[in-house]
Structures are given as C-alpha cells and as structure tokens.
Amino acid sequence: MSHLFRAPSTSEQLFRYGERYKWWLLGAITIGNLVAALSMTSFYVAGPALMAQFGVGQDEVQWAYTGYLLATAVSMLSSAWLIERVGLRRCYLGAVAAMALASLCGALSPSLPILVAARMMLGFAGGMLLPMGSIVTLEWFAPAIQGRVSGLQGMVMVLAPAVAPALGGLLIDHFGWQAIFLMNLPCCVLAIAAGLSLLPATVAARTAPPLDGRGLALLTAVTTGALVVVESLPALSLPGSLTVGAGLTALCFHMRRSAAPLFSPGLFRFPPLLWGCVVGFTSGCCLFASTYLVPVFLQDSLGYSATAAGAVLVPAGLMLALALPLGGWLCDRHDLSHVTVAGLLLFAAPFLSLWLAVRTGSIGPLQVVLALAGARLGLGLLLPAPNLGALRGMHGRVLAQSSMLFHYARQMGGVLGVAAVAAFVHARSGTAPAGTAYGEAFLAISILALATIIPALRIRRTALPLALRPPAEAPDE
Numbered sequence: 001m002s003h004l005f006r007a008p009s010t011s012e013q014l015f016r017y018g019e020r021y022k023w024w025l026l027g028a029i030t031i032g033n034l035v036a037a038l039s040m041t042s043f044y045v046a047g048p049a050l051m052a053q054f055g056v057g058q059d060e061v062q063w064a065y066t067g068y069l070l071a072t073a074v075s076m077l078s079s080a081w082l083i084e085r086v087g088l089r090r091c092y093l094g095a096v097a098a099m100a101l102a103s104l105c106g107a108l109s110p111s112l113p114i115l116v117a118a119r120m121m122l123g124f125a126g127g128m129l130l131p132m133g134s135i136v137t138l139e140w141f142a143p144a145i146q147g148r149v150s151g152l153q154g155m156v157m158v159l160a161p162a163v164a165p166a167l168g169g170l171l172i173d174h175f176g177w178q179a180i181f182l183m184n185l186p187c188c189v190l191a192i193a194a195g196l197s198l199l200p201a202t203v204a205a206r207t208a209p210p211l212d213g214r215g216l217a218l219l220t221a222v223t224t225g226a227l228v229v230v231e232s233l234p235a236l237s238l239p240g241s242l243t244v245g246a247g248l249t250a251l252c253f254h255m256r257r258s259a260a261p262l263f264s265p266g267l268f269r270f271p272p273l274l275w276g277c278v279v280g281f282t283s284g285c286c287l288f289a290s291t292y293l294v295p296v297f298l299q300d301s302l303g304y305s306a307t308a309a310g311a312v313l314v315p316a317g318l319m320l321a322l323a324l325p326l327g328g329w330l331c332d333r334h335d336l337s338h339v340t341v342a343g344l345l346l347f348a349a350p351f352l353s354l355w356l357a358v359r360t361g362s363i364g365p366l367q368v369v370l371a372l373a374g375a376r377l378g379l380g381l382l383l384p385a386p387n388l389g390a391l392r393g394m395h396g397r398v399l400a401q402s403s404m405l406f407h408y409a410r411q412m413g414g415v416l417g418v419a420a421v422a423a424f425v426h427a428r429s430g431t432a433p434a435g436t437a438y439g440e441a442f443l444a445i446s447i448l449a450l451a452t453i454i455p456a457l458r459i460r461r462t463a464l465p466l467a468l469r470p471p472a473e474a475p476d477e
Helices: 010-041 047-054 063-086 088-107 112-140 143-175 184-198 213-231 238-257 265-269 271-300 306-333 336-360 365-382 384-391 396-428 434-451
Strands: none
Touching (some): 010 088, 010 143, 047 271, 063 112, 063 396, 088 184, 271 336, 306 365, 306 384, 336 365
C-alpha cells in the first residue's frame, strides 16, 4: 500500500491525466474547501440548542460562530508562508486531518468553552484551505476562463452547504447538536483520499523567508482586540481599544523595518487589491452577519424548529449554487466593478424588504424564502468578482500573499459582522420587541451593502506594478 502514500510529481500527473489534470486538481482542493464550508454552514441552526444545553444566552453562544471565524482569519495570515514552505499537498492534508480531529473533539465537548475551542480548531484548519482554490485557479487556468472556473468551483462548494442547515437542523432535532460535528468525518476521509491521489509532490522553497512571527502575533492581537471591542458594544471596551490602537501602531512600525514581513506593504499600492480588500471586508460583514442572523431570527422570533429553520434556508442555497456560474460568466465578459455593484444591489434589496415586513408585522415564511433567494442571487455575482479583480495577473509569492490578504479581509469582516449583530440584537431586545431588533439589524445590513458600492467602483483593471510582476513579465532593460 506504500504507493497510495507516495506523492506523484506534477509531470507524472500530467502524463496520467493530460489536460484534464488541472480540473482534477481543482476538484480535490474543492472537496477540502467543502469540508470547511460544511463545518460552518451546518452550525447555523445550532444556537438555540446550545443555549438550552449549556444554559447561556445569545451573547455567549455566538462565540461558537465568531471563534470559528476568528481562528479562520488568523490562520489565513500564515497560510501563504506555510504553502510556500511545506508545499500545497502537505498543507492540504494536514489541514483536513486537523479538521477531522477537531470535529471529533467538538462532538465530545462537555462544556461551552471546550466546544468553542473545538470550533476554533476547525476554523484554524479551514483557514488554511480557503486560499488554495484561488491559487490553483489563477496558477493553472487561462485568464479568459478564470471567472467561469471560479463560478463552477463556487457552485460545487455551495451545493452541499445549501442543504447543510436543513440536514443540521434534522440531526439536532433527532440526535442532538453533537451530530453536526460527526457529519464532517466522512467528508474528511473523502478529502484525504482525494488529496493523496491527486495533489502532486511539491518541493519546499529553500529560499522562502522565515515566518514573520512578530507580525503574525501583532495582527492576531489587533484582530482579537477588534472583536472584543465589537463584543462589548454599546459600551466601550477600554482594554480592547488599547489593544487595537497599540497593535496597529506597533504593526505599522514593524512592517516598515522587517526584512521579511508577513506580507509586503507594497501590495496595497496596487489599487485593485486595496479596494478589493475593502469590498471583501464589508461584503464579508454583510454575508456572515446575515447568514448568522436569519436562522436565529426564524427560531427566536418566529418560533421555528431547527429543522424548519434549516429547510427555509435550502432554496437560498440552491439559488446561490445556480447563480455562481452566472456570476463567473459575467466576470469574464464585463467590467468587474459593474458586476460587483450589481451583486450589492441585488443583495441589499431583499434585506430592506425584510426590515419593512418586520416593521409592518406582515412577515411570513414565503417572504423570507423569496428574500433570501434574492440575496443569494446577488451573492452569486458578489463572491467571484472582487476576488478576481483583486488578484488577476498575479503569480507565485505575490499571488499567495495577496490571496491571503483578500480572504483575511473578507473573513475579518465576517467576524466583526457576526459579533456586531449579535451584540446589537442582545442589547436592543432589552428595550424593544425581539422582532424589532432583528428588523433593524436587517436594515443595517442593507445600508452597509449599499455603502460598499463606493469602493466597489474603484476595482478597475490596472496594470500590475513592475515590482509585483514575475520576472518573465518584466520588460527588457
């Protein structure tokens, strides 16, 4: 059986699969990303069950969500270095194995803090996997079809998570919340088998600089401090604020002086990456905040069971799966900033309608289903466009660092978005009916999506600076 664990070379894989190999490679990476997506989306309907199990409120149980997103964001900071240092294959297999172990620990958790720790371990491993899809797409596929490839990859990734909330709700109602951790294990086995068979051997880069541990620690401190500040709203957390301020100051000073920083500060001189990260942050805030908020609203305000709340989310997930190829097709044929703006408008309108329905007391299950489906249609355009606009034309180390930055910005937006809506609903429910608090949160999400149009219009196709181009693209002197 030793041949099963021998890493084939890239040339061997190309000889075996021919031109189709790049699709097989992307498929293997997508399976790993699918595990990360399942571990996140199946958990959306678990909040009320966890609150009942551990006797806590929404302000405490939401750490199971934000802890996952926080760990994902932090792990992304070292993903570019780790992929370059140990290779894509080892990084992928190690991350999937860690997710399997974390899922088992989560199912056996006797208390909420241990469960949160298991979720953070899941998030940390998932964060290593997320940038790999963009790296393979941009390294292996021609620019003319990268939009369609991103759309197809996204469609496959959301087909299973589309039904994950319904499946998660069904498992919770019949077998308890532990089952949503155990459902990850078969997927992890499949992902490891695909990785062993399809991912080529990669030689660790001997010239890769050492990991910028100080920069990683400072940015992690800033990320955690920002989460603490948002968690404490409407009050102001002095320790969190001081951590963010001092951490940002020290980080800027360190990045200027370090010979091998966590990422090159010069990357932000490329306008599409800068504005793409801004759009990634704000759209991530809207995406994750709304995805967290809707299932809790259905169960807490409208009295749905976990199974029913999950079932309401299924049509929206299927709509997203169908919309992503359309978004990729549009990205290959139209200005990426225009596709992004269209996605933002389609995303914002349904949440504005939900706010109006909650305010007038006319909300019903059909309206929720239609609103969520419309918002997911917008996401089908919004997910691939900023990513491609920020990263197109990059290669090698520059691509790995830029992909890490973009996904970190989107994930960080998700962390703060979930924390903000949870803190807002918890605080507002004490002075107003719960339905009103949720409605106002829907309105805030809609306003933020509309405000994101301003930076989205700045994502224009721009020539990559000479300092960021691979040597083959630099003009002859």
